[in-house]
Amino acid sequence: MLKGVHQKLEPQQSPAFFVRGPSPFSRMVFFCALSVSIMAADARFNYLSQVRQGFIAALHPLEVLANAPSEWTRDTKKYFSEHNRLVQENYALKEQAFEQQIKLQRFNTIEAENTHLRTLLNGNIPIQPKAILGEISHMGRDPFTHTVVVNRGSQHNIKAGQAVVDSKGVIGQVTRVYPFTSEVTLITDKELSIPIQIERNQLRAIAFGEGNNTLDIPYLPTNVDIKVGDKLVTSGIDGVYPSGLAVAIVTKIQQNPESPFAKIVSTPVADVSNHLQLLLLALPDYKEDELSKVAPIETTATKKELSNKNTALIKNKAKANAPH
Amino acid sequence: MRRTSPISVYLSLLTALLCQLFPWVGQGVILRPDFMLVVILYWLLRSPNLCNVGTAWFAGLLVDLATGSLLGQHALTFSVTAFVALTYQRRLVLFNTWQLLAYVFALLMIERVLILLLKLFEGNENPGFMYFWPVITGLLLWQIMILLFGSLTRPKTN
Incomplete structure (x- = not known):
């Protein structure tokens, strides 16, 4: 009898009250594996940009709701801003517009002359970049990256890779495009590099973001002709940024006796924290085709690929021109 | 055992997501707690x-x-983090308020360190000590959750 009871109890099953499905450990292992594979798919193969776009579009109403309070306060602030200040601003802006109009008159004639000369020389006529005005809706939420989110997206014909500027200079590049918003990576971000030229002596170099609010120009010898206060402008070599836009001003040059290279630190001239409006410059047509083929997020990689392609093209041309 | 309605769980999670989406600026980005994590830990426990x-x-x-x-x-x-939280979930009734707070602190810390490792692996720079502020603000948020939805420890009986 007693033996029978023991036999009954032997396969000890926990009562239904305690049953919780698969154990937390097995669940954890399963979900870890799942997230690792998602990370790999996102980082390596860029399969998930469509999924991400869909989700962001679904989250858009929530985002609008979350942004609403700050927008209300901004609007009320605008409403109550003093009459006096507005009048002064209006006056200053009129003056500025007048000055710029005079400059523009000269610019028009010079531009006409320039295109004329270029046609005479059979050169390419530089295309005027089209631009879309956008407004910063908020800073990026990831504290590790330097990004801002702009209220223009694929619905407004924004494409990844476009250059973004403000009235003072280059801000950065569009790296991710969502239906109604897009993410702009600032030139101070570690991932972004920008081909520049020293305005004073036309020396070409590449500036890299440092992750804090500065840019670094590495791999230049200690005796390079750069001074504190030099202005860096875009060189236009990459085809993404139109040439001649202000980028940064050199603020510090350190010469370390142990290193053959000078440490050149410069601060960007564009100030994203002070205003909201910025311009998204359209890509040149040939760039657009090529960028649409490659993954939109890895902009630095695409640049490398493009430059490789360009060199390959040049080589092919050289071969074709070579006498047989 | 206290009853929990699924509606309150999902509503609080939605609110947490909304807080996460809120446009944080300046100091707010550094101090912002992990809303989702704190809320999900509360309901897990x-x-x-x-x-x-x-x-x-x-x-x-x-x-x-x-x-x-x-x-x-x-x-x-x-x-x-959820797995670690669940391993001690059944022993929570034995904890007093301070022990529970220490436990939540440890959990939030684990998540921060894991994210930091992943980010460093990705090639980001060490963000410094400021990076751990959200753990402290997360504990404050935890207290708010307890005020809103009730304590997790056993009420004192004499």
Whole structure:
């Protein structure tokens, strides 16, 4: 009898009250594996940009709701801003517009002359970049990256890779495009590099973001002709940024006796924290085709690929021109 | 045993997501607690039948989408943290308030360190001590959760 009871109890099953499905450990292992594979798919193969776009579009109403309070306060602030200040601003802006109009008159004639000369020389006529005005809706939420989110997206014909500027200079590049918003990576971000030229002596170099609010120009010898206060402008070599836009001003040059290279630190001239409006410059047509083929997020990689392609093209041309 | 309605779970998670989406500026970005994590930990510890590792994983995925970081990062750390939280979940009744707070502190710390490791692996620079502020603000948020939805420790009986 007693033996029978023991036999009954032997396969000890926990009562239904305690049953919780698969154990937390097995669940954890399963979900870890799942997230690792998602990370790999996102980082390596860029399969998930469509999924991400869909989700962001679904989250858009929530985002609008979350942004609403700050927008209300901004609007009320605008409403109550003093009459006096507005009048002064209006006056200053009129003056500025007048000055710029005079400059523009000269610019028009010079531009006409320039295109004329270029046609005479059979050169390419530089295309005027089209631009879309956008407004910063908020800073990026990831504290590790330097990004801002702009209220223009694929619905407004924004494409990844476009250059973004403000009235003072280059801000950065569009790296991710969502239906109604897009993410702009600032030139101070570690991932972004920008081909520049020293305005004073036309020396070409590449500036890299440092992750804090500065840019670094590495791999230049200690005796390079750069001074504190030099202005860096875009060189236009990459085809993404139109040439001649202000980028940064050199603020510090350190010469370390142990290193053959000078440490050149410069601060960007564009100030994203002070205003909201910025311009998204359209890509040149040939760039657009090529960028649409490659993954939109890895902009630095695409640049490398493009430059490789360009060199390959040049080589092919050289071969074709070579006498047989 | 206290009853928990699934509606309150999902509503609080939605609110947490909304807070995560809120446009934080300046000091706010540094001080911002992990809303989703704190809320999901509360429900994990309170009613593991409604919320499990899978829910935490999904919440992490939403955070990834909201922050625009690499997809799956927060999902990974959230599910690991949820697992650690669940291992001691049945012993929580023995804890007093301070022990529970220490436990939550440890959990938030685990998640932060995991994210930091992933980010360093990705090639980011060490952000310094400021990076751990959200743990402290997360504990404040935890107290708010307890005020709103009730304590997790056993009420004192004489």
